[in-house]
Amino acid sequence: MDKEREEGTEQTNESLSWIRRFGIQTYDFLEQPLPMVSRLLLIIAAVALVAVLIFPLWNMTFFSNQYTDGLALDIYAYRLEGAKTPNRDDLREINSLNHYIGMRPLLESDFSEFVWLPFAVGGLMLLALRAVVLGKMSKLVDVFVLFVYFSLYSLWSFYYRLHSYGHNLDPTAAIKVEPFTPPIFGEQVVGNFTVYSYPDIGSYAFIIYGILLFAAIVWAWRGYKRSLSAAEAPA
Amino acid sequence: MKNLFKKPKFLWIFLGVTLAVSFLVIGSCSRRSALKQDKGGAAEAATLTYVAPGDLDEYYLFYSGGHSGNVYVAGVPSMRHIATIPVFAKYPATGYGFDKETKAMLGEFDWGDVHHPALSETKGDYDGRWLFVNDNGNNRVARIDLRDFKTKQILGPVPNVSGFHGGAFVTPNSEYVLAASRFSIPLPKGTAASVEEYATKYKGVVSGIAIKPDTGEMSTGWQILMPPYNYDLGDAGKGPSEGWAFWTSYNTEKAIGKLEVTSTQRERDYIVAVNWKEVEKAVQAGKTQVIDGVPVVDPVATPGLVYLIPCSKSPHGVDISPDGKWIIGSGKLQSITTAYSVEKMLAAIQAKNFSGEEDGLPILNYDAIKEAEVNVGLGPLHTQFDNQGNAYTSLFVESAVAKWKLGSWEVVDKIPITYNIGHLATAEGDTVDPDGKFLIALNKLSHGTHLNVGPSQPESTQLIGIEGEKMKLLYNAFTEPEPHYAQIIKADKLKPIEVYPKEENKNPNAIWDINDAKAERSGDAVTVKSILVRSTISPTVIEVNQGDKVTIHLTNIEQTTDELHGFGLLEYNINVVVDPGETKTIEFVANKPGVYAYYCTNFCSALHQEMQGYLVVKPK
Numbered sequence: 001m002d003k004e005r006e007e008g009t010e011q012t013n014e015s016l017s018w019i020r021r022f023g024i025q026t027y028d029f030l031e032q033p034l035p036m037v038s039r040l041l042l043i044i045a046a047v048a049l050v051a052v053l054i055f056p057l058w059n060m061t062f063f064s065n066q067y068t069d070g071l072a073l074d075i076y077a078y079r080l081e082g083a084k085t086p087n088r089d090d091l092r093e094i095n096s097l098n099h100y101i102g103m104r105p106l107l108e109s110d111f112s113e114f115v116w117l118p119f120a121v122g123g124l125m126l127l128a129l130r131a132v133v134l135g136k137m138s139k140l141v142d143v144f145v146l147f148v149y150f151s152l153y154s155l156w157s158f159y160y161r162l163h164s165y166g167h168n169l170d171p172t173a174a175i176k177v178e179p180f181t182p183p184i185f186g187e188q189v190v191g192n193f194t195v196y197s198y199p200d201i202g203s204y205a206f207i208i209y210g211i212l213l214f215a216a217i218v219w220a221w222r223g224y225k226r227s228l229s230a231a232e233a234p235a
Numbered sequence: 236m237k238n239l240f241k242k243p244k245f246l247w248i249f250l251g252v253t254l255a256v257s258f259l260v261i262g263s264c265s266r267r268s269a270l271k272q273d274k275g276g277a278a279e280a281a282t283l284t285y286v287a288p289g290d291l292d293e294y295y296l297f298y299s300g301g302h303s304g305n306v307y308v309a310g311v312p313s314m315r316h317i318a319t320i321p322v323f324a325k326y327p328a329t330g331y332g333f334d335k336e337t338k339a340m341l342g343e344f345d346w347g348d349v350h351h352p353a354l355s356e357t358k359g360d361y362d363g364r365w366l367f368v369n370d371n372g373n374n375r376v377a378r379i380d381l382r383d384f385k386t387k388q389i390l391g392p393v394p395n396v397s398g399f400h401g402g403a404f405v406t407p408n409s410e411y412v413l414a415a416s417r418f419s420i421p422l423p424k425g426t427a428a429s430v431e432e433y434a435t436k437y438k439g440v441v442s443g444i445a446i447k448p449d450t451g452e453m454s455t456g457w458q459i460l461m462p463p464y465n466y467d468l469g470d471a472g473k474g475p476s477e478g479w480a481f482w483t484s485y486n487t488e489k490a491i492g493k494l495e496v497t498s499t500q501r502e503r504d505y506i507v508a509v510n511w512k513e514v515e516k517a518v519q520a521g522k523t524q525v526i527d528g529v530p531v532v533d534p535v536a537t538p539g540l541v542y543l544i545p546c547s548k549s550p551h552g553v554d555i556s557p558d559g560k561w562i563i564g565s566g567k568l569q570s571i572t573t574a575y576s577v578e579k580m581l582a583a584i585q586a587k588n589f590s591g592e593e594d595g596l597p598i599l600n601y602d603a604i605k606e607a608e609v610n611v612g613l614g615p616l617h618t619q620f621d622n623q624g625n626a627y628t629s630l631f632v633e634s635a636v637a638k639w640k641l642g643s644w645e646v647v648d649k650i651p652i653t654y655n656i657g658h659l660a661t662a663e664g665d666t667v668d669p670d671g672k673f674l675i676a677l678n679k680l681s682h683g684t685h686l687n688v689g690p691s692q693p694e695s696t697q698l699i700g701i702e703g704e705k706m707k708l709l710y711n712a713f714t715e716p717e718p719h720y721a722q723i724i725k726a727d728k729l730k731p732i733e734v735y736p737k738e739e740n741k742n743p744n745a746i747w748d749i750n751d752a753k754a755e756r757s758g759d760a761v762t763v764k765s766i767l768v769r770s771t772i773s774p775t776v777i778e779v780n781q782g783d784k785v786t787i788h789l790t791n792i793e794q795t796t797d798e799l800h801g802f803g804l805l806e807y808n809i810n811v812v813v814d815p816g817e818t819k820t821i822e823f824v825a826n827k828p829g830v831y832a833y834y835c836t837n838f839c840s841a842l843h844q845e846m847q848g849y850l851v852v853k854p855k
Contacts, residue, residue, distance in 0.1 A: 065634035065651040066682070087683065174499040174549075175568045192613045192633045 025228075030138040035223050038140065038216035039132045045212035046128040051205035052121050053077055058158070059200045060182070062094065062193045070196075073106075077117045077202060080108055101191070102173025103165055113157060120150055124209070137220055144213045151210065159184050280709040283700055286313040294662055294723045296675065297366055298696070299349040301717025306352060306368055306379065311662070311673055311723055314698055314712040322377045322386045323347020323370050330801065330811030331386070334819040340389045348372035351403055351468070351658075351720040355451065359407040359473040359559075359667035363728035365451045367403040367412045374399045376412055376444055378451050381729050383814075390453045394527035395422050395440045401466040401482045402442075407473045407667075411443040411456060411511065415466035415482050422460075423527040434489040437463040440531075441482065443511055457518045458531045459509065459541065462594035463489050465498070466507070468552050468617070473667055474559025476577040478512035481562055483550035487593070499549055499568060505598070506544040506553050506564045508580065513540050535595030542584060543593060545601040547571050552617035552658075556626070556641055557667050561606065565615035565628060572615045572628055574644065576606040607644035611637040616657060617720075619664035621671035621701055627664075629656040629676065636676060636699065638706055650706040652697055655679040660721040661701065670725065674699040674706070677718040685713050694718055733796040735816030742818040744788035749773045761825075763787040767800035767813055770842035772833060778851045781828045785850075790818040801836030804850060812837045828854035 034042075056074035063070045071090040072083035082091025095105040108114060124147060131139035159181070167179040180190060183197040199207075286292055292310025300307050304324030309316050324346050325332030332341050347370035355365040366379040375391030376399065393399065395416075402414025419437040421428040428436035438460055445456035464484035472479035487504045490497030514532055517523070522537045523530035534541035546553075547566025554563045562575040582588075583604050589597040614632025621627070625647070628637045634655055638648040658677045662670035681695035693713040700707040737747065746752060746764045752773035754763040761783045766773045767790065779785055791800050791813040803810040806827065813819050835846035 066654045066680075172496050172500060174495055176502075 029221065029224050030136075030141060032137045032220065032224055034131065034135045034137060034140060034216070035220050038220045039135065041212045041216040041219065042128045042132045042140065045209045045216070046125045046132075048205045048208045048212065049121055049125045049128075052202045052209070053118055055201035055205065056081070057200060057202035057206070059198055061196045063196070064193045067093075067193075074200065077121060078114045080106055080111070100173065100175045101177045102170030102175075104168065104170075106165070111161070113154075113161070117154065121206075124150065128209075128213070137217075140213065140216060140220070144210075144217060147210050147213060151206070155184075280700075280707065284312040284314065284698060284710045286310065286315075291726065293726060294673065295726055295729060296660075296721055296723050297352045297354070298660075298675075298677065298714065298721035299352055299368065299717070299719045300715060301350070301719055302346060302348045302372065303715055303717070304347040304349060304370075305715075306349060306366065307714065307718075308384070309712070310726075311675070312698055312709065314696070314710050316712075316714075318384060320379055320384055320386065322349055322368055322379065323373070323375065323389070327810050328812070330813070330819065333809055333821065334811045335822050336820065337386070340386065342389075344373045344375075346372060347375060347377075349719070350400060352722050353403040353405045353412065354722045354724055355409040355446075356405050356407055356666065357409065359477075361663060361666055361722070361724045361728055362409070363724060363730070365409075366722070367405060367453075369399045369403040369414050371398055371400045371417065376403055376414060376453060378453055380451070382731055383735070384731060387451070388453055390444065390455070392424075393442060393444070393455060394424065394529050395438075395458055395531065396442055397424075397440075399442075401469045403444075404469055404471055404480075404665075405446070406471045406480070406511065407477055409446050409448070409451075411445060412453060413441075413443055413469060413471060413480050413511070415439065415441045415469065416461075417465050417467065419461075419463035419465070430491050433463055433491045439463050439466055439484075441466065441480075441507070441509060443514065455529050457514060457523070458526075458529050459514060460526075460531050460533045461507070461541070462487075462596070464505070464507075465494075467550070470553055470555045470665065472555055472559055472577070473557075475581075476555055476559040476562070478510060479577075480509045480511050481544075481553045481555065481564075482507045482509070483546065483553045483564060485549040485551075502548055503545040503601075504548050504550055504566070505593075506546045506550060506562065506575075508542045508544055508562075508599075510540055538597075541596050542580075543596050543598045544575060544580070544604065545590070545598060546573060552615075552629075554618040554620075554665065557620050557669055559667070561641060563618040563626060563628075565611070565618065567614055567616055567631065570610055570613050570615065572609045572611045572618065572639075573605055574607045574609065574641070575604050579604040579606065609639050609644050609646065611639060611646055612649065617659055619659050619661040619674065620669045621661055621664070621674075622669050623671060625701075627659060627661060627674055627701070629659045631655055631657065631679075634678075636674065636706065638701070648705050650699060650708060652676045652678055652699075652708075653680075653684050653695055653711070654682050658718075658720040660723050662723045663725065664723065672700070672702055673723065674701045675721060675723065677721060679717075681713060684711065733815075734794050734798075735814060737792075737794060737816055740790075740816055740818060742788075742790075744820065745790045745818040746788075747790065747792050754778070760784045760786070765789045765802075767791045767802065767835065768793055769798065769840040770835075770846040772800075772802065772835060772846055772848045775848040776851065777848070778853065779825045780853050781825060781855045783825045783852075785823055785825050787821050788818060789813050789821070791815055798839060799837040800839055800846070802833060803836040804833045805831045807831060807850075810836055825850070825852045828852045 056076050058075040060073045061070040074081045127143040163181045166181045188195050292313050294311035296309040296311045298307050306320040308318040321331035331337050349368045350371050353367045354361045368377050374393050374396045375389050378388045380387045397420040398417030399414050400417035403412045416439045419439040421436045422438050441459040443456040445454050465486040467483040469482035484505050486498035488498050517532050517537050518530050523532050546564040547569040549568045550564050551567045560577050565572040583599050588600045588603045590600045591598045611628045612630040612633045614630050616629045616631050618626050618628045624641050626639050635649050635651045637646050639646040656676045656678050661674045662672045676697040678695040681692050696712045696714045698710040700709050752766045761779045789802050793815040798815050801812045811819050831850045833848050
């Protein structure tokens with residue numbers, strides 16, 4: 001039995017060598033100190049996140065013959081805001097129109113996102129700075145992985161919100177419509193409205209945060225590779 | 236940073252990020268491209284609607300003034316407001332509601348809610364004799380004589396009717412003004428039954444107000460006892476459908492409370508088809524019960540009078556095509572307008588092709604009588620017609636008018652309006668012979684598309700040209716609330732007088748000689764016969780004692796166009812305007828002592844300011 005196992009190990013050694021090498025190299029890379037450029041990118045990234053908290057993340061605009069200027073809804077990390085003029089309150093307007101098809105009113109208090117989203121954004125900001133201070137590659141990779149996870153989760157959460165608003169319609173509503181999902185990105189005709197849904201400055205800042213993190217990793221990776229080839233060259 | 240940019244990779248990343256961000260920002264900006272309204276060629280529209288000074292409009296537009304209680308008259312295509320005809324409310328500008336006769340006509344009510352004007356018809360075409368209007372508020376119907384544009388009769392409150400909404404519309408030879416109850420109540424009026432008993436104790440009523448063919452005089456006629464649905468709007472059949480009348484009904488759920496929800500649960504409500512010629516026979520045969528003085532037919536006990544036609548839910552308008560072959564019904568909460576074939580309806584009735592019955596009334600088989608479902612758009616309400624076989628349906632939710640073809644049932648054009656159109660009217664569009672040419676959209680909301688006049692905003696009325704394939708928006712007018720429905724009649728069909736001829740004035744209190752102008756006393760009653768003529772009110776002094784009952788008969792002896800004279804009595808809350816050749820009577824008790832001036836309120840002449848006199852009331 002023992003012999004067989006040893007033989008088997010020997011046979012797989014060759015095929016696994018590149019994986020092992022990758023593992024060792026990754027481990028080694030993650031243990032590297034962060035280059036100054038990467039740290040600088042991280043600081044910029046952390047600052048960029050401030051915009052996520054200040055500016056709207058998403059914007060939805062509803063056009064119809066009655067609203068040729070469009071009813072506008074801005075979604076911030078922590079609140080909903082309809083466009084407001086002395087003559088019109090768009091959030092109120094959207095809610096009163098939606099009630100005919102039995103859609104729940106958009107209420108800030110219904111969105112748990114408005115609690116955890118700013119908290120998570122703050123966390124990402126701190127984690128980026130933590131990587132700068134601790135200066136280790138692994139900390140940066142941690143933040144990036146968290147960022148990717150958090151972005152996808154937030155997008156899913158946003159989609160789920162839209163889906164559930166459009167699918168949990170009051171069956172006693174005056175106007176019966178087929179359940180629908182309002183558009184998360186792009187243009188869609190919903191009843192007599194053409195709805196446009198696009199990310200806004202907050203989301204762009206968030207994307208920039210991700211890009212900068214990725215750039216910081218690429219930068220460090222390039223430096224690491226260069227140092228490896230420099231070390232190999234004399235031998 | 237300088238060093239950083241020297242490194243090509245960094246520069247690459249930086250450029251990449253910048254590009255990506257700009258792309259997204261530009262992409263998001265494109266959503267601001269608002270939907271532009273087709274305003275049409277301005278010069279063309281201006282030419283089509285311009286009526287030069289001295290020229291006359293081609294059509295009269297009579298549009299309802301809703302809860303103002305008035306009917307307004309405008310010219311088409313200029314859309315200029317020409318006159319206000321007061322009907323259900325006082326109107327000091329013409330003295331309506333201040334003189335004895337009109338005061339008696341208004342009775343105890345200060346307001347009415349004019350909804351649907353209906354021009355009298357002969358053989359299904361406007362004959363230009365009378366205009367009938369309903370009062371949704373106080374259950375009345377009024378007749379305006381188009382010879383002098385004056386309200387001549389107010390009938391009502393009509394017994395048993397509550398919310399006289401489903402009217403007024405006339406039968407093809409003006410046999411009846413038809414109207415129906417919007418708000419069912421327990422009958423007779425005065426009965427109080429709990430709202431919880433709505434489905435059983437409350438009743439709707441469909442009413443045939445009889446019209447005297449020669450004078451237009453209205454009387455209560457007959458009524459039909461109906462289930463407690465809300466009867467909304469109707470139209471009379473013509474041609475192959477003559478003898479029938481159709482009403483839409485909503486809340487066939489017979490629900491109470493929050494109707495917005497409770498009355499919108501069924502997928503279908505009904506158009507009620509009434510064979511009024513058969514109703515007439517039933518009434519003559521005495522198959523009636525008398526409720527509050529009106530012969531009332533029970534269509535359950537007397538079959539063959541009323542049938543239910545399933546219609547998409549909460550329908551508002553039902554309109555009969557000019558040839559009388561199609562019944563067009565629209566469910567306001569769906570996007571479908573249904574065209575029913577009258578021929579198929581009659582065949583289904585013959586064959587008793589019913590899909591069931593409700594409240595004892597047979598329901599016609601929808602599939603057997605439906606000719607087509609036209610996907611006109613969101614919130615279809617009313618349909619009007621032109622002379623080329625097109626139908627025009629107003630779309631409230633969509634704020635648009637859809638043009639579609641009778642027969643091929645295809646939507647061929649759509650035009651956005653500002654905003655939320657209710658009724659629409661085409662030139663002679665509900666007769667057997669529509670003119671086409673113009674369509675008027677009677678919109679509920681103007682949303683500040685006018686000079687700002689504060690929060691109380693006017694409604695918007697838009698003129699749309701319908702001569703070509705595409706509808707063209709020509710003109711925006713703003714109207715006082717509430718233009719529900721309108722009638723557009725070719726101007727040459729009306730031959731109004733401009734003065735009341737002296738020889739026609741049969742008023743026993745009229746005088747034509749200034750020497751006859753004087754006061755006479757009989758006990759504590761003072762009767763004054765007065766003459767108004769440029770530029771004196773005779774007598775120039777009226778002396779009475781405090782507490783006297785004063786009657787003043789005012790005759791304007793002018794026989795010249797536009798020489799109107801007013802009689803305003805200070806602090807006695809009296810103002811009347813007397814037209815040339817007309818006699819009006821005012822009555823009041825002189826309970827305030829002192830001297831009160833009276834004067835001509837309607838500017839008449841160079842010495843208009845001098846046209847005055849004094850009422851001297853001697854204290855007790």
